Amino acid sequence: MGVSRAAPLDLRQFLLRVQVLRLYRSAIRSVRRVPPPACRELQQVVREEMERNRQVKDPQHIRFLLGEGSQRLKELNSMLGIQGHY
Numbered sequence: 001m002g003v004s005r006a007a008p009l010d011l012r013q014f015l016l017r018v019q020v021l022r023l024y025r026s027a028i029r030s031v032r033r034v035p036p037p038a039c040r041e042l043q044q045v046v047r048e049e050m051e052r053n054r055q056v057k058d059p060q061h062i063r064f065l066l067g068e069g070s071q072r073l074k075e076l077n078s079m080l081g082i083q084g085h086y
Contacts, residue, residue, distance in 0.1 A: 016062050023069050024050055030073060033080050 009017060024046070031042040053065055 012059060016059060016066075019066055020050075020062070023066060023073065027069070027073050027076075030077055030080065 027046045028043060031039060031046060034042055049069070056062055056065065
């Protein structure tokens with residue numbers, strides 16, 4: 001009845017994971033500022049995007065996705081008039 005644990009992350013994997021979680025949290029915070037009808041839809045889109053890429057293991061691909069996600073978040077924030085640092 002043992003619980004299987006994922007292999008421990010090395011430092012680079014850990015740092016990438018931190019960046020991914022930071023981007024996700026920033027996106028969810030930004031989406032909360034969208035008017036109610038669209039807010040839930042955008043939250044679902046953010047979640048689906050993250051889930052779809054959850055199994056990506058290649059660090060280069062993860063960095064590419066982080067860059068793409070950061071750019072999309074900046075565009076959303078600029079549309080909403082939010083000053084962000086991500």
